[in-house]
Amino acid sequence: MKFSVEQIAQILEGEVEGEGGVLIDHFAKIEEGKPGGISFLANSKYEPYIYSTESSAVIVSKEFAPKNAVKTNLIRVKDPYLSVSKLMTAYQQMKKVKKTGLSPKAEIHETAVTGEEVYIEPMVFVGEQAVIGDRVSIFAGAYIGQRVKIGRNTVIHAGAKIMEDCVVGDNCIIHPGAVIGSEGFGFAPDENGIYQDIPQLGNVVLGDNVSIGANTTIDRATMGSTRIAGGVKLDNLVQIGHNVEIGENTVIASQTGISGSTKIGKNCMIAGQVGFAGHLRIADGTRIGAKSGVAKSIEEPGGTYSGHPLMPLKQYLRLMINLGKMK
16 A cells, blocks of 8 residues: 555644655665655654665654755654554554454354454354453454453454453453463462462453553452553563552553552553562552562652662662762
């Protein structure tokens, strides 16, 4: 499919600087751009490439002021990174051929309910009394347990597992290998010091528009629900313990682990390899740097922290500078 620079600008509510009639047929990194490609510039360290790129158009900020002559056409927008994401999503939707139908090689229990325009590939298992909403796609080898409920327009990728009684909202994406509702890490030693299992009787509830990365695991609650609110985005290889709650629109990067019963607020940003102790409360809008260790609750909203032990970011940076001076 080909689109003119002007058509793309209209989709992005941007302004063209150059020739609006030039045709675009693919996306390209700005440093690897070729004719017919569209790139974007959101990070200033890539600015030198805009003066040499062969891409036919580059999405830039409205405030971008070139230091040298620019040969390519520009589309000026408020937020280049968000705009290219919007453009790629629109392109993906146009390109996608919606598949429907239930494979005869899938095992779907006779009591399970499937909505309209559902697509289920071979080797999928759907347990008894499961409810699959309209326009859900479930890819090869996925497991949908007993009494699971999946909302409309959700995509369950290959090999993902949603265990019994869990609830998934509308417009969610569960990536390959993710496990929703596995047993929480609950054990208690008896009088002989032998650890006995504590039954995990709860479930996991995902809100709408949640994305769960590949091989991420979310433990079911001991009692009640482990809750992931609407708009949350979890990267690959994240571990969420039993009875954890994560607020709306929080994002968490890879290899972060959250111990049981911790409650993270909405609009938080958690970098990779952060470890949380259990039973903590993290305020709304908190930002935590990579490889941090969170051992205490954070009560004040909107703070930025880093380090192990965790400390406010400015304090952490001063510490790193002073450590660097020690010889």
